[in-house]
Amino acid sequence: xxxxxxxxxxxxxxxxxxxxxxxxxxxxxxxxxxxxxxxxxxxxxxxxxxxxxxxxxxxxxxxxxxxxxxxxxxxxxxxxxxxxxxxxxxxxxxxxxxxxxxxxxxxxxxxxxxxxxxxxxxxxxxxxxxxxxxxxxxxxxxxxxxxxxxxxxxxxxxxxxxxxxxxxxxxxxxxxxxxxxxxxxxxxxxxxxxxxxxxxxxxxxxxxxxxxxxxxxxxxxxxxxxxxxxxxxxxxxxxxxxxxxxxxxxxxxxxxxxxxxxxxxxxxxxxxxxxxxxxxxxxxxxxxxxxxxxxxxxxxxxxxxxxxxxxxxxxxxxxxxxxxxxxxxxxxxxxxxxxxxxxxxxxxxxxxxxxxxxxxxxxxxxxxxxxxxxxxxxxxxxxxxxxxxxxxxxxxxxxxxxxxxxxxxxxxxxxxxxxxxxxxxxxxxxxxxxxxxxxxxxxxxxxxxxxxxxxxxxxxxxxxxxxxxxxxxxxxxxxxxxxxxxxxxxxxxxxxxxxxxxxxxxxxxxxxxxxxxxxxxxxxxxxxxxxxxxxxxxxxxxxxxxxxxxxxxxxxxxxxxxxxxxxxxxxxxxxxxxxxxxxxxxxxxxxxxxxxxxxxxxxxxxxxxxxxxxxxxxxxxxxxxxxxxxxxxxxxxxxxxxxxxxxxxxxxxxxxxxxxxxxxxxxxxxxxxxxxxxxxxxxxxxxxxxxxxxxxxxxxxxxxxxxxxxxxxxxxxxxxxxxxxxxxxxxxxxxxxxxxxxxxxxxxxxxxxxxxxxxxxxxxxxxxxxxxxxxxxxxxxxxxxxxxxxxxxxxxxxxxxxxxxxxxxxxxxxxxxxxxxxxxxxxxxxxxxxxxxxxxxxxxxxxxxxxxxxxxxxxxxxxxxxxxxxxxxxxxxxxxxxxxxxxxxxxxxxxxxxxxxxxxxxxxxxxxxxxxxxxxxxxxxxxxxxxxxxxxxxxxxxxxxxxxxxxxxxxxxxxxxxxxxxxxxxxxxxxxxxxxxxxxxxxxxxxxxx
Numbered sequence: 001x002x003x004x005x006x007x008x009x010x011x012x013x014x015x016x017x018x019x020x021x022x023x024x025x026x027x028x029x030x031x032x033x034x035x036x037x038x039x040x041x042x043x044x045x046x047x048x049x050x051x052x053x054x055x056x057x058x059x060x061x062x063x064x065x066x067x068x069x070x071x072x073x074x075x076x077x078x079x080x081x082x083x084x085x086x087x088x089x090x091x092x093x094x095x096x097x098x099x100x101x102x103x104x105x106x107x108x109x110x111x112x113x114x115x116x117x118x119x120x121x122x123x124x125x126x127x128x129x130x131x132x133x134x135x136x137x138x139x140x141x142x143x144x145x146x147x148x149x150x151x152x153x154x155x156x157x158x159x160x161x162x163x164x165x166x167x168x169x170x171x172x173x174x175x176x177x178x179x180x181x182x183x184x185x186x187x188x189x190x191x192x193x194x195x196x197x198x199x200x201x202x203x204x205x206x207x208x209x210x211x212x213x214x215x216x217x218x219x220x221x222x223x224x225x226x227x228x229x230x231x232x233x234x235x236x237x238x239x240x241x242x243x244x245x246x247x248x249x250x251x252x253x254x255x256x257x258x259x260x261x262x263x264x265x266x267x268x269x270x271x272x273x274x275x276x277x278x279x280x281x282x283x284x285x286x287x288x289x290x291x292x293x294x295x296x297x298x299x300x301x302x303x304x305x306x307x308x309x310x311x312x313x314x315x316x317x318x319x320x321x322x323x324x325x326x327x328x329x330x331x332x333x334x335x336x337x338x339x340x341x342x343x344x345x346x347x348x349x350x351x352x353x354x355x356x357x358x359x360x361x362x363x364x365x366x367x368x369x370x371x372x373x374x375x376x377x378x379x380x381x382x383x384x385x386x387x388x389x390x391x392x393x394x395x396x397x398x399x400x401x402x403x404x405x406x407x408x409x410x411x412x413x414x415x416x417x418x419x420x421x422x423x424x425x426x427x428x429x430x431x432x433x434x435x436x437x438x439x440x441x442x443x444x445x446x447x448x449x450x451x452x453x454x455x456x457x458x459x460x461x462x463x464x465x466x467x468x469x470x471x472x473x474x475x476x477x478x479x480x481x482x483x484x485x486x487x488x489x490x491x492x493x494x495x496x497x498x499x500x501x502x503x504x505x506x507x508x509x510x511x512x513x514x515x516x517x518x519x520x521x522x523x524x525x526x527x528x529x530x531x532x533x534x535x536x537x538x539x540x541x542x543x544x545x546x547x548x549x550x551x552x553x554x555x556x557x558x559x560x561x562x563x564x565x566x567x568x569x570x571x572x573x574x575x576x577x578x579x580x581x582x583x584x585x586x587x588x589x590x591x592x593x594x595x596x597x598x599x600x601x602x603x604x605x606x607x608x609x610x611x612x613x614x615x616x617x618x619x620x621x622x623x624x625x626x627x628x629x630x631x632x633x634x635x636x637x638x639x640x641x642x643x644x645x646x647x648x649x650x651x652x653x654x655x656x657x658x659x660x661x662x663x664x665x666x667x668x669x670x671x672x673x674x675x676x677x678x679x680x681x682x683x684x685x686x687x688x689x690x691x692x693x694x695x696x697x698x699x700x701x702x703x704x705x706x707x708x709x710x711x712x713x714x715x716x717x718x719x720x721x722x723x724x725x726x727x728x729x730x731x732x733x734x735x736x737x738x739x740x741x742x743x744x745x746x747x748x749x750x751x752x753x754x755x756x757x758x759x760x761x762x763x764x765x766x767x768x769x770x771x772x773x774x775x776x777x778x779x780x781x782x783x784x785x786x787x788x789x790x791x792x793x794x795x796x797x798x799x800x801x802x803x804x805x806x807x808x809x810x811x812x813x814x815x816x817x818x819x820x821x822x823x824x825x826x827x828x829x830x831x832x833x834x835x836x837x838x839x840x841x842x843x844x845x846x847x848x849x850x851x852x853x854x855x856x857x858x859x860x861x862x863x864x865x866x867x868x869x870x871x872x873x874x875x876x877x878x879x880x881x882x883x884x885x886x887x888x889x890x891x892x893x894x895x896x897x898x899x900x901x902x903x904x905x906x907x908x909x910x911x912x913x914x915x916x917x918x919x920x921x922x923x924x925x926x927x928x929x930x931x932x933x934x935x936x937x938x939x940x941x942x943x944x945x946x947x948x949x950x951x952x953x954x955x956x957x958x959x960x961x962x963x964x965x966x967x968x969x970x971x972x973x974x975x976x977x978x979x980x981x982x983x984x985x986x987x988x989x990x991x992x993x994x
Contacts, residue, residue, distance in 0.1 A: 007039040007054060017059040023047045110136045114158045123156045123165040135160075197250040200240060213237040218248040296373045296456045302359045304351070304375045306461035307421055307451045310336065311345040311359060323358040324349060353379035353461060378460035381450045383467050385550030389430065391450045392550025393442065395469030396507060396543035397515055400448060401437045401550065402430050413453040416440050420447035420466040442469055444554055470553035473506075473542045477635045481553070483542060487561055487639040488600070488629040491528045492518075492542065499524035505545040507552055510538040515552075517545065536563035536639045563639035564628055568724030577724035578626045578643040581689060585628055585643075586724075587614045598631040600640075624648070624728050646727025647677060649717040653859030659717050660859035661709060663735050668707035668715070669859075675700040680719040688714035688732050711737040711863045738852045738865040781856045875975040876901040882949075883967045885985040891957050893985055895965050897950045899943060903971035907939040909954045910964050912984065919968040919980050943969070960989035 005022050020027045020039045027041035039056070116123060116133040136157075158165040199218060203210050213236075220232035233251030240247040296303060302311045311333070322329045329349060336346040351357065355377040381402065384390040389405040389412075400416050410432040417424045418440055427438035430452065442448065447466025451459045476482040482495040483506075492508075494501060506518040506529050518529040534540065539558040545551070564574045564587075573593035577586045585601050587594070592611050599606040601618035609630075618626065626643040649670070652658040656676035661668050670682055682695040686709050695705045709715055714732035721727075854862040876899035885895040897905050906923045910916075915928035925938045936956050943950050957963060965983045970976040 004040060004042045009037045009039060009056070011035050011037075015058045018056065019058075020054070020056040022054055023052060112136065112160050114160060116156045116158070118156055123158055199248045199250065201246055201248075203244045203246055213239050213246045216246070220250050296375055296458065301373060302345075302375075303457035303459070304357060304377060305344070305459045306351065306377060306380065307415070307417070307424060307449070307459050308344065309347050309351055311347065312457075313343050313345075314341055322347070324351075325356050326358070351377045351461065353377055375458055378452065378454070378458065380461035380463050381452060383463065383549050383551065385546075385548060389452060391448075392552075393448045393467050393469060394437075394515075394543075394550075394552040395442045395446070396509070396541065396552045396555035398440055398442050399437050400427065400440045400450065401435050402450065402452075403435045405430050405432050405452075407432045409452065409454070412455070414438060415451045415453060415459065417449040417451075417462070417466065418442055418446040421449050421462060424451070442554075444469060444471070467549075467551065470544060470546070470551065472554040473544060473556040475556060475559050475634065475636065481544065483556075484634065485540065485559055485561065485636045486528065487534075487536070487563065488637045489528065490532075490534060491530050493526050493528050493635075494521060496521055496524050496527060501544060503547050505547065507543045507545050508534070509541045509555070510534060512539075512541075515543075520547070534561060536561050559636070561639065562630075564630065564641040566628075566641055566643045566723055566725065569722070574630065574638070576628050576641075576643070577726075578646075579726040580620075580624060580626070580646065580728040581683075581692075581718050581726050583617055583620060585616050585618060585626065587616065587628075589614050594630065596633050600629050600631065600637075602627055643725055644721060644723060646719050646721050646725050647680065648728045649682070649719060649730045651717075651730055651733045651858050651860065657719070659730070660861075661707070661715050661733060661735065662861040663709045663711075663737075663863040664853045664861045666706060666708045667704055668717075669702055669704045670698055670717075671702055672698045672700055673702065677719070679722060681721075683718045683720060683726065683729075685716045685729070686713040686735075689716045689729050692718070694720070709735045709863070711735050733858075733860055735860075735863060736854070737863040738854050781854055875977045876903055876969040876971050878969070878981060883965070883981050883983050885965050885983040887985055887988050890988050890990045891959060892953055892955045893957060893963060893965065893987060894951060894953045895967070895983065897941070897943065897952070897967060897969075898945075898948065899969045900945060901969075901971045902944050902946075903942075903969060905941045905943050905950065905967060905969050907941070907952060908933050908966050909937045909957075910966065912962050912964050914964070916964070916982065917966060917980070919976055919978055922966050922968045922980050923970065923976060957987050960987060962986040 005027075007020075007022070007027075014035065018029050018037060020029055022039065022041040023043075025041060025044075025046075027039045030038045030040065039054070113136040114134065115136060156165055203213075216237040218235050218237060220235065235248045235251055237246045237248045239245075302313045304310075305312050322333060329347075333345040333348070335343050337344050347357075357375045357377060359373055359375065382390045383392070385392050385403075387403060389403060389409060391400055391402045393400055400414075402414050405412060409430065411429045414427040414430050414436070415424045416427045416438060425440075427440070428436065430436050440448070445468075447468055449462040449466040451462045453459050471481055473481040473483050475484070476495075477484060478495050478497075480495075480498075480500075484493040486493055492506060494506065496502060501521045502524060504521050506521075507515045508518070508531055509515045510533070516532065518531065521527050521529070531540075538561050540561055541555040541558055543555045544553045562574065564576050565571070566577065567575050568577050571588045571590075573588055573590045575588040578584075579586065585599070585606070587599060587609055589595070589609050589611065594609045595611065597609045599609060599616050601616060602621045604619065606616035606618055607613065620626075625645055627640045628643065629638045629640040631637045647657045650658045651660065653660045653669075653671060656672050656674045657680070658671040659668055659682070668684060670677065672678060677698050678700055679697050681697050682703075682705070683692045684695060684705075684707055685692045686707075693707075707715075713735040715735060716729040716732045718729035719727045852865045852867075856862075879898040879900060882898045883895050885893055887893055893909065895907065899905070906925075908917060908922050908925070908927070910927065910933075917926060917928045921928065921930065925933055925940075927933055937954065939952050939954075941950055941952060954963075954965070962984060963986070965985070966980045967983070968977045968980040
């Protein structure tokens with residue numbers, strides 16, 4: 001202690017960067033000239049027991065970094081220590097790759113030296129004792145050896161001229177024991193943490209002794225494949241908080257945003273002399289790693305899977321370091337499962353939306369923790385109809401709709417799970433422009449979750465519990481989600497007595513087609529919703545739409561919309577026919593399929609169907625149309641079916657379907673010249689519709705059928721169509737025969753001039769016969785009169801006038817007149833004349849029968865009325881005792897009258913002194929002088945023989961005065977009595993008071 005060691009150095013060329021240590025302690029360097037230096041160190045007492053050595057480091061003219069290591073045998077006291085190329089030995093370092101290649105790098109080996117790596121601590125020329133051998137070329141050298149036996153070998157150099165050799169040290173002494181693991185679970189002996197740039201390793205031991213942390217140093221390098229290698233610096237070693245674990249920090253660590261380099265290091269002891277292999281400790285080759293950040297990608301790093309709360313990667317890293325919102329959560333995560341090459345690491349916490357999760361990799365050999373990547377946990381899509389990136393479940397259609405997302409999330413990929421997250425299926429991209437709908441298999445037990453995957457591959461959170469579809473609506477009268485189909489209104493009726501569905505809409509689909517919306521359910525109770533576009537024979541499905549979530553329930557079972565058919569051919573249950581005559585609907589209930597159903601006709605309840613009840617009466621509406629629908633046992637109704645309108649026959653002879661009756665010919669004719677009524681079956685009735693007779697279907701043209709009627713009958717007609725419907729019947733036509741007077745005589749023709757005789761027309765325009773049919777004819781009616789006596793009538797023309805055949809001449813069998821025509825008499829009174837318009841005398845002999853029918857304006861022909869024309873010229877005769885007069889009351893006289901023939905009786909009452917009038921004057925109401933008699937003294941009376949005695953009273957007569965009553969009778973053939981009957985009688989005396 002206190003001694004000073006001084007060493008003189010002499011070099012063969014100028015040197016620089018000279019440093020020196022004496023017995024491991026720094027010494028002072030003094031330069032005397034360009035080739036000579038002195039090295040001085042004062043001993044401080046710590047050298048006890050330490051072997052003497054002297055180490056000098058320098059840079060030669062070529063720029064080579066060299067070191068000289070001497071022991072006490074190399075130094076001659078009093079003589080300078082000469083530094084020559086032969087004594088400049090290169091420094092070396094060494095590491096190991098993941099492929100077990102050992103890389104050795106050292107400074108330029110001078111061309112004056114050879115080098116070798118030998119198994120022995122000395123230079124050995126035997127081939128099997130060295131691995132590498134070569135000649136220096138004044139440049140750095142890198143040697144790679146692929147055998148696993150390099151650790152433990154020695155590195156030697158040899159001067160070519162002097163053959164002097166130096167052992168530069170043992171390449172490898174394994175300072176880590178086999179059980180010196182920092183992480184026994186994965187057998188990692190050291191961990192490089194890129195968060196902090198710290199190297200953590202197990203406590204170093206050598207020959208069974210633990211080397212203190214203070215006696216070690218760590219040498220860090222980068223880019224081991226580059227030559228020369230780049231040192232990052234040397235660092236000391238400290239004890240960590242964990243026993244048996246050392247820590248060293250990389251000098252000037254760039255941090256997580258710095259450059260990314262390949263990194264390697266070795267550990268050496270500080271307590272020995274480098275060239276003294278007995279106390280120099282070098283670590284084994286260190287596994288290098290690429291210092292990069294952990295990427296946010298499943299291929300080269302990690303992504304967050306919010307569906308399972310896991311991290312996903314394709315690399316099977318043994319462990320992860322994890323932070324949550326910059327707080328360490330775990331320094332180790334284990335793989336929970338793998339699937340198709342994807343490794344899953346379950347997070348030890350339930351991530352929440354907005355959490356910032358940082359992930360870095362911990363490798364296993366050595367365990368190197370990469371720079372972390374930060375992943376922000378995306379919120380789970382919510383089950384809402386609106387808002388960015390939310391979703392709705394349409395269970396009825398098997399669809400999930402995701403609303404439009406923000407622009408930053410455009411083209412994110414949707415994943416959907418229908419089993420509460422057990423399995424997921426990729427659905428497709430979402431859009432910022434519009435919502436997207438994806439087909440999804442959905443069942444009543446499904447629980448729907450949705451997650452969005454971003455462009456890096458991270459999955460958003462999903463709902464904790466999947467969305468269960470709402471139950472299907474049920475076709476029932478009442479209950480949860482119950483509905484009825486009201487086909488006749490085109491609506492559905494919802495049971496919303498609970499108010500649960502207020503605001504909801506109903507969705508409906510026809511025959512598996514597109515879904516349509518109804519209006520919203522606005523109130524509780526049993527609202528009705530219109531279903532636009534529904535049609536019979538379609539199959540209806542129904543579901544409910546929740547406006548808040550946009551969810552649609554499961555679809556109901558199919559309900560077949562039904563309507564009846566108006567037909568009798570090939571009819572099935574529910575088909576019907578209409579009898580408008582009876583005002584009844586006949587329902588087909590084959591197989592009792594509609595038992596208990598209610599029939600509605602023209603909107604009114606007509607009764608229930610049963611096996612014994614299949615006809616239902618109805619009240620006609622404003623038209624002849626009939627609509628029919630049914631209500632089933634649940635309360636559903638069918639579509640209303642309209643019966644085909646069957647034409648109603650008109651009583652006429654103009655349009656197709658019109659009919660007219662020819663009672664005289666026992667026939668009825670239906671018009672069908674245009675063919676519009678072809679195929680209709682006429683039904684005819686002669687009693688106003690109580691009983692009917694079916695005829696045959698109409699063909700084109702006029703169709704005449706036999707049909708006997710009599711006067712007083714009411715004829716009606718109706719049609720039955722091919723479906724069995726019977727239309728309303730026509731207005732009844734009352735059959736009425738002309739009312740002709742009883743047999744009457746032929747009048748004397750002519751004007752009484754020369755040649756006039758009975759039954760002969762001798763002058764043009766004079767009546768031969770006058771008929772009194774006793775009927776009034778309507779406008780358009782006509783009267784057809786036929787004169788016949790079974791062929792015995794002779795009509796003989798005396799001559800012809802201007803070649804015109806007489807009206808009564810052959811071959812005509814009768815004459816038809818138009819009412820009111822000139823020469824035909826008075827149409828208003830129904831009196832018609834048969835007039836010889838030719839002016840040629842015609843003789844008519846015998847009893848003539850008159851046959852008359854009415855042809856009305858609609859073409860109906862009445863039954864034939866019959867009467868006779870006779871040559872009766874005898875006037876009526878007074879019955880015995882008549883006339884008889886008497887005075888029963890003051891100022892009055894009563895006369896009783898009775899004749900043997902029907903006709904007229906004419907009376908006048910005169911004073912006895914008046915002259916007696918003639919028969920014709922009495923008929924005219926005149927006295928003998930031709931003057932009119934006042935009304936109370938005359939009378940004109942109708943008389944019917946069958947009625948018995950006819951009485952007449954003259955009143956307003958003078959008191960106690962005699963009067964003469966004259967009477968004359970005339971039959972309906974205008975035979976007037978020639979002599980009037982006279983009866984004289986005195987009025988009663990009614991004396992005045994005295």
